[in-house]
Amino acid sequence: MQTLAAIREFVYTYPKTVAVVTVTGGGGVLEEINFLWTLTGVGLFGVKKWMAGGVCHSKVQLDGKTVLITGGNTGIGKETAVDLARRDFNCLIFILELYKICCCASGARVILACRDMDRANKAAEDVRKESGNDNVIVKKLDLASLQSVRQLAKDVLANEERLDVLINNAGVMSCPKWLTEDGFEMQFGVNHLGHFLLTNCLLDLLKKSSPSRIVNVSSLAHEKGQIYFDDINLEKDYDPWKSYRQSKLANVLFTRELANRLQGTGVTTYSLHPGVIRTELGRHLWPTMPLWKRVVYKPLVFLIKSPTEGAQTTIYCAVEESLQNESGLYYSYPVIPIFIHHCILNLFINQLSRSGSNLVFNTEFFTDYSDCAPKTAAPQGLDDEAAKKLWDLSASMVGLT
Template sequence: MPFSNMFRAAWSSEERLDGKTVVITGANTGIGKETAIDLSKRGARVIIACRDMEKAKAAVKEIIESSGNDNVLCKKLDLSDTKSIREFAEGINQDEAKLNILINNAGVMVCPYGKTADGFEMQIGVNHLGHFLLTYLLLDLIKKSAPARIVTVSSLAHSWGSIYLDDINSEKSYDKSKAYSQSKLANVLFTRSLAKRLEGTGVTTYSLHPGVVQTDLFRHLNGPQRCFMKVVSPFTKNSVQGAQTTIYCAVEPKLANETGGYYSDCAPTSPSRKAKNDELAQKLWDLSCNMLSITWD
């Protein structure tokens, strides 16, 4: 965390979200679920978008019990399959009158090499391309619901990332940590590009580092990485603490006039130099559209 943020008082807000609709991807566990509980407590209608419907239904029950708000539901979304993303978005566009907050939270981390249903490397496919397509498909409804926000959970790992434009799917060589960092850098660049395209629409965008959070994303770490996590565990966050910056970006009234920025510990912070490269952001945008066969000017 930035040194200046270490002594900042914990952020909290009484902001209400009555009458607002929120979609959160991957919210059946970890920081996504804690975000869903918090936004439900604020009175929002919360839709959690998950791959495993059994786990999702159990999470819905828990969110309703914790928040006292029964306006919570789950819908099936597999971000590793564009067909599933299109079906999910079609359902939201059909059934929901508005979408005020989209939280691109789901992700996979340092997993063994695998490909999505569409042949993308799993980490870039789920973490970036899946959310890129989802946002594209829901954007008309989000614009119609303005003022609205799009929040994408990135990571400090973006700082070590590079975008391999000529080998985005890691087919020439695969390093799971590099592929993860690439996908997280893509999240920050996407948010930056999206902000420019949404100027004047009343829709604002944010990317963030949640902190080093103890979640089941760590399941693919190797022996030395697990040892390291044990050593630093006293300085890591639990899921409630890890959700705070996401919630801050989703509800803080002062952010209504900010867009395209990167946040950590409930405060704006500077991302890496590559994350501020507009030329790289544009090239990634064009490549993403091409890979997904969409036209998004």
């Protein structure tokens, strides 16, 4: 057992080392506890800032552009909508004595494609207020219904002159064994098939509007996923995390195959992992999470990204000029403390305790992630043969010829 003085010296000497300290009686205990609490607070603040990562610094303006965001009524979808809606080119603010006159040209025309219209209309009003752009509209989209997807595409093609950015953001995570309206496993159906059909239905308009972009919000969970071609709906062995990982890997493979098929059209594609974020996506997690994980998770909420922070990589992929000649790549978020990151991922995504596994750290994870920059996808996310096979299967499932 080290003395508190020795522990203090150790912490000052090795500030990046994690130590667990038990404090018992002795003189000056309160002073030492205050010191440790202060040190802990400063450390947590630093970790929080580190977790938040950088921001998209692109100043690209979107006057005259049209953006469609699925699931834009909450979370990172809503924050992405706010950012893109306020990217106006001519915004002149004159302050003369007691008067302030604003003369603004609108930013992008933003379409929020959502399932719950009441919440979508409320979100659209929020986006208008926060961005100062009234050109924000709502359209109905239920990704669990192929008919709804086709109806939205028909509406967009009939009423929109252009589509510059399609952001496939909506998703569901770790839900029970539910089926879509068309009988597909819910997570694969919503996260992949719905977006696959929507994207294909809007390709002609995207090509007409080129240069244009398709952004698919995936997840680091794809690294442990695989495509179960022989049981795509997981009828034999359903597990919510197995399904989620499959759907997120499908996002990466879809992006890759789409890029190959769109070469020379002026339409580029990107998939990304936004980070671990405080959003409604995890609403199915809490009821199934073991008690010990809930206890561990609570203090970590402070460290998790906010929706604004989590939206940065999506925004980056949507507007960053340097990406114009890149396509099919996978993007991630900035470097964060490895231990904290993997604790959170194991709580939210891996759910290792279900299979009796322990927390495992591999040397491959000790790699710096650049701010809003390309990151190599998992090997199974680079499989062109699997990407083509998934495309053909998906086209058959949604009725595309």
